[in-house]
Amino acid sequence: MAGIGSAAVERSLTKENVIYVDSFPQGMTDTSAEEPSLHRVASVGEIEAGEASVVDVDGEQIALFHVNDAYFALSNVCPHQGGPLGQGRVEDECVYCPWHGWQFDVESGEHVQGDDTVPTYEVVVEDDEIHVRV
Amino acid sequence: MDHAVIDGEWHSAESGADIREYISDDEMRENEKAGYLAGPDEWGPIQWDGWDRSAGGRTEINIHSPDITDAEDVDPVREQLGIDTVVFSPGQFRMTTIPAQDKQVMYMRAFNDLTVDRFARGDGTYYAKLYIFGDHPEESAEEIERHGDKDGVVGAMITDVGPTFPMGHKSYEPIYEAAEKHDLPIILHSTTGIVPGFPIAGMQPKNFAEFHTLGHTIPKMWHANSLILRGVVEKYDVDFGFWEGGLSWIPALGERLDREYLERSSEFADLSQLPSEYLSEFYYGTQPLPEEATKMVDVVDLIERADLEDQVLYCSDRPHQDFDAPAAVDNIEGLTDTQKSKIFEENARELFGI
Numbered sequence: 001m002a003g004i005g006s007a008a009v010e011r012s013l014t015k016e017n018v019i020y021v022d023s024f025p026q027g028m029t030d031t032s033a034e035e036p037s038l039h040r041v042a043s044v045g046e047i048e049a050g051e052a053s054v055v056d057v058d059g060e061q062i063a064l065f066h067v068n069d070a071y072f073a074l075s076n077v078c079p080h081q082g083g084p085l086g087q088g089r090v091e092d093e094c095v096y097c098p099w100h101g102w103q104f105d106v107e108s109g110e111h112v113q114g115d116d117t118v119p120t121y122e123v124v125v126e127d128d129e130i131h132v133r134v
Numbered sequence: 135m136d137h138a139v140i141d142g143e144w145h146s147a148e149s150g151a152d153i154r155e156y157i158s159d160d161e162m163r164e165n166e167k168a169g170y171l172a173g174p175d176e177w178g179p180i181q182w183d184g185w186d187r188s189a190g191g192r193t194e195i196n197i198h199s200p201d202i203t204d205a206e207d208v209d210p211v212r213e214q215l216g217i218d219t220v221v222f223s224p225g226q227f228r229m230t231t232i233p234a235q236d237k238q239v240m241y242m243r244a245f246n247d248l249t250v251d252r253f254a255r256g257d258g259t260y261y262a263k264l265y266i267f268g269d270h271p272e273e274s275a276e277e278i279e280r281h282g283d284k285d286g287v288v289g290a291m292i293t294d295v296g297p298t299f300p301m302g303h304k305s306y307e308p309i310y311e312a313a314e315k316h317d318l319p320i321i322l323h324s325t326t327g328i329v330p331g332f333p334i335a336g337m338q339p340k341n342f343a344e345f346h347t348l349g350h351t352i353p354k355m356w357h358a359n360s361l362i363l364r365g366v367v368e369k370y371d372v373d374f375g376f377w378e379g380g381l382s383w384i385p386a387l388g389e390r391l392d393r394e395y396l397e398r399s400s401e402f403a404d405l406s407q408l409p410s411e412y413l414s415e416f417y418y419g420t421q422p423l424p425e426e427a428t429k430m431v432d433v434v435d436l437i438e439r440a441d442l443e444d445q446v447l448y449c450s451d452r453p454h455q456d457f458d459a460p461a462a463v464d465n466i467e468g469l470t471d472t473q474k475s476k477i478f479e480e481n482a483r484e485l486f487g488i
């Protein structure tokens with residue numbers, strides 16, 4: 001399937017439970033702070049194992065998953081019809097879209113049975129702070 | 135793109151107990167409240183079908199979302215999805231499972247009173263279809279007479295799974311006469327209820343997937359075949375809408391029908407055109423749209439070849455688990471803006487007169 005159009009996304013996206021995060025504050029001293037595309041989105045411990053949190057980074061909705069002691073960041077917008085992936089059930093390193101059950105690998109973003117892929121984002125954890133490169 | 139989005143199908147979500155409140159006879163209503171000691175009170179005589187639609191809880195859409203009791207209850211989700219106008223379909227269409235045949239008509243009437251009271255607003259945003267029973271044609275026709283001219287009533291929905299006869303059968307004639315008189319389209323809709331009739335009784339599915347693959351499409355073909363072959367399409371000026379079966383079955387049936395017609399037209403009613411051409415005059419709900427991943431179906435090509443540009447309407451099928459957001463239509467590559475605005479708005483206005 002072709003990528004979902006932005007108008008369609010806007011129309012179909014569920015905007016519940018989104019945490020809005022400011023861009024990475026200027027002038028921080030750790031190494032990640034000097035990388036302008038990294039954004040602090042959560043602290044370790046804030047997201048339970050097997051759960052997700054949805055963050056808004058400069059208008060992009062990102063689902064941050066905590067799976068097997070690691071963090072994975074995917075677009076929160078399902079490529080099928082825009083369902084909220086961050087509200088989906090996580091099982092065996094996959095998330096099931098809560099709308100129609102499409103199954104995506106949280107690491108690669110790939111649909112397990114089909115051809116579609118959800119955009120993924122690099123996650124950097126430093127000093128118990130979780131950052132996403134956007 | 136400058137068009138409104140009309141949703142040809144959003145299901146209300148009343149329970150058996152909600153419908154029961156609209157039984158007009160006081161004593162019957164009290165008896166019905168008291169009479170179902172063993173089952174869940176909110177279902178009454180209507181049977182839950184026992185299917186797990188969520189693949190073990192992996193999807194979260196509750197098809198009987200208990201919070202949809204009035205039209206305006208869908209305001210928030212409707213607005214999120216970008217839908218302007220909704221034509222409700224009855225939610226508790228599993229009424230065909232009521233085992234006591236002498237209560238089915240009473241519940242049908244109560245159900246229609248509920249629909250008119252709570253969902254058929256006729257206010258530019260909310261409209262509704264009545265519920266009719268294939269096995270109670272006279273009484274169904276009375277329902278169309280009773281409510282057909284009310285504000286906001288724009289169609290009648292029939293459960294296409296389970297009736298004794300296919301819809302070309304003469305027993306349906308009272309329904310077609312009433313629908314023609316009140317200019318209401320008849321919308322065919324499947325059910326997953328356990329009904330004794332075609333095709334469920336013989337399907338013997340192993341699980342929901344095996345059932346749901348065919349449960350909507352097979353009855354559509356059964357009825358469309360019959361409506362054309364027995365000449366209902368010539369005899370009555372009634373629009374028929376086929377909802378929830380998708381679109382890909384249409385050419386399969388058209389091809390078979392035309393072939394039979396060319397070989398043995400004497401077994402068909404008098405037709406003024408090829409059988410497949412009547413298929414191009416029926417209306418179709420989009421849901422569920424074929425995924426582009428299924429490379430066998432090209433929706434744009436199908437619409438052109440089957441001449442369906444003026445016959446296809448967007449349907450969300452909320453709050454059912456296989457609903458389509460408007461994005462499903464927006465995502466179809468190759469549809470022109472004109473085609474999209476017909477699918478989203480103009481065809482629904484034409485069919486439902488809104």
Ligand code: FES
Pocket residue numbers: 078079080081082083084097098099100101102
């Ligand atoms: S929107 Fe995610 S599976 Fe349909």
